[in-house]
Amino acid sequence: MSRTGSELTDVRPVQGPPFWLLAELTYKCPLQCPYCSNPLDFAGHGEELTTEQWVEVFRQARKMGAAQLGFSGGEPLVRRDLEQLIAEGRKLGYYTNLITSGIGLNADRIAAFREAGLDHIQISFQASDETVNNMLAGSDKAFRQKLKMAREVKAQGYPMVLNFVTHKHNIDHIDRIIELCVELEADFVELATCQYYGWAHENRDSLLPTRAQLERAERVTNEYREKLAAEGNPIKLIFVTPDYYEERPKKCMNGWGEIFLTITPDGTALPCHSARMLPIDFPNVKDSNLTHIWHDSFGFNHFRGDDWMQEPCRSCDERENDLGGCRCQAYLLAGDMNAADPVCSKSPHHHKILAAREAAEKAGSDPSITYRNERNSRIFARG
């Protein structure tokens, strides 16, 4: 963050621009992953932004200094104007990244994205075997389509970037997941342990792995890293750990309103992809320009810095390291968005994390899964 020269006397540092713009183009999705980070009540939200409105958002954010533009959803391929949005983003000088399930993709569309200047495609998988993958995706065709598209992306000259969200149902197969990635000649693989927001929080009892599962998965990943490096395989395995097994929280989004800006399908501007559930009235790009939203709105300013902190964060000598952790997690678990993230062992709500870990140890037969789909979302939207 850039700071004024008079910072010692001026307590408010000058806020730098958003660096990362995430365009959640739509909440529509052909899959039903039970760990989706979209809001539970997505079906109750308003009309999607038009092509022109999106391009205007890209223009304003770029002018402020944003450099990375991610297209996600729901499933961004559902938008028929995706090629056009990519082309406009690229023309503005963004590094563009498509985050997709691969459902709705085909060779012609990949060629059209290439033509439009798309820099990077990331395909997500649910598991390494067809049955588990399709069970989690809620679709019996998903796995084959993903395999086909991962190969096609590579054949058309993109690096192959794969994402596996890991949890209780697939984490014991991490070796098979890595073998699959090797077989596909993947370049980058994100083995991202599920984070418990949105639908994942709703399904946490069914998804949270035990500590032993997690430690084994990390050990196996490290063994593969060594083995593959010794064989000269350039694949990069990125293992993302879940904070439920930490004693200190993460510095979520690298700080609230520091570098990250999400725009939801209906134009609501958020400092993180989950913030929509917080009791804050976030601004909308249909009503205000991004400069005002980023610098002046209550929603973006409220958790900047540390003025908002209450104890134990306020007097904690580690507060600069994690800025109190994740505001969404504090709200979800403690019912108070101003509280310390309960992941922190100093939080008076840390027992909720301990209880979740304990439940993961005890879980025998799996509790039922609530799939992320329009029908279930309407039930949440009705309240």
Ligand code: FES
């Ligand atoms: Fe919203 Fe952490 S996910 S602040």
